[in-house]
Amino acid sequence: MLQLFGLSLSGAIILLDSTAAFQMLIAQPLFACPLLGLIGGNVELGFQMGFLLQLIWLANMPVGAAIIPEGEFGSVAGVILALRLVQKLPDLEHFIIFIALIYALFVSYLGAKSVTFIRNQNQHYLQHLLRRLNRGKNVRLGIVIINALLFSVLVFFILIFGLSYIFEKGLYPILKTTPLTVANRIGMIGKISILGVGMGLTVTLLKDKKFWPLYLLGMIMGGGLILYGTF
Numbered sequence: 001m002l003q004l005f006g007l008s009l010s011g012a013i014i015l016l017d018s019t020a021a022f023q024m025l026i027a028q029p030l031f032a033c034p035l036l037g038l039i040g041g042n043v044e045l046g047f048q049m050g051f052l053l054q055l056i057w058l059a060n061m062p063v064g065a066a067i068i069p070e071g072e073f074g075s076v077a078g079v080i081l082a083l084r085l086v087q088k089l090p091d092l093e094h095f096i097i098f099i100a101l102i103y104a105l106f107v108s109y110l111g112a113k114s115v116t117f118i119r120n121q122n123q124h125y126l127q128h129l130l131r132r133l134n135r136g137k138n139v140r141l142g143i144v145i146i147n148a149l150l151f152s153v154l155v156f157f158i159l160i161f162g163l164s165y166i167f168e169k170g171l172y173p174i175l176k177t178t179p180l181t182v183a184n185r186i187g188m189i190g191k192i193s194i195l196g197v198g199m200g201l202t203v204t205l206l207k208d209k210k211f212w213p214l215y216l217l218g219m220i221m222g223g224g225l226i227l228y229g230t231f
Contacts, residue, residue, distance in 0.1 A: 003084075004164055005161065006039065007036060007040055007080045008080065008160040010036060010039050011036060011077070011080060011157075011160050012153045012154075014035065014036070015152075016149060018073075027076075028054060028075075029053035029057065029071065029075035029079075030051065031050070032075055032079075033047070033049045033050030033079040036083070037083065040084075040087075042086060045079070045082060045083060045086055045093070049082055049100065049101070050075070052097075053071065053074070053075045053101065053104060056194070057071035071108050073107065073108060073111025073112075073156070074104040074106075074107045074111055076160060077103070077111075077163055078100045078101060079104075080164050082096055084164065084168050089175055089176065091184075092183055094183075094187030094188050095184050095190075096175065097191060098187040098190035099171065099175075101190070101191070110163070111159075114156065114159055118151065118155055
């Protein structure tokens with residue numbers, strides 16, 4: 001329970017980087033998942049989750065004024081669930097990763113709802129502060145910012161902790177009785193499928209002809225590495 005508390009709190013703080021503060025791309029799956037993996041004692045699992053989820057949401061990077069889905073929330077929640085379940089059932093790692101990836105996609109929808117909720121509450125908070133100013137009372141801007149950030153962390157923490165606890169308790173008995181060979185075969189096929197979907201979404205970033213040379217260079221380098229490893 002203490003580990004889940006620490007992971008959920010760390011994930012909630014990391015999610016501040018998404019829109020509320022910093023915006024240094026730390027909340028992106030490729031960075032957030034390995035970091036949580038390091039905290040949870042399985043950085044390799046964090047890298048696997050981060051790479052696969054980053055491919056899926058790469059076309060929705062927060063560039064300029066673009067509006068993106070809450071893939072960061074889903075990624076943080078997904079890697080935490082994977083860390084917890086793999087720790088208990090290490091032989092089912094491939095299948096658990098596949099389940100956690102699907103879970104991350106589902107939870108990203110709830111993440112979008114949570115961000116909307118936070119923004120609405122902040123608007124009410126702002127109206128309250130404006131009424132205080134109209135009555136001639138002082139408002140400290142630093143305290144306002146800290147309160148808003150702490151509220152975001154609290155909402156993210158409650159959601160991540162609650163969802164992780166519920167799904168961990170619900171999935172563990174089922175996974176414990178799942179045939180190992182069949183489950184891992186399904187997990188490997190699922191991971192490959194998600195990898196293919198992610199790569200397909202990534203190609204859309206290169207629809208502009210000016211990126212075609214880079215795409216070709218990547219294919220040559222990737223093919224060369226595969227041939228090098230084969231021979």
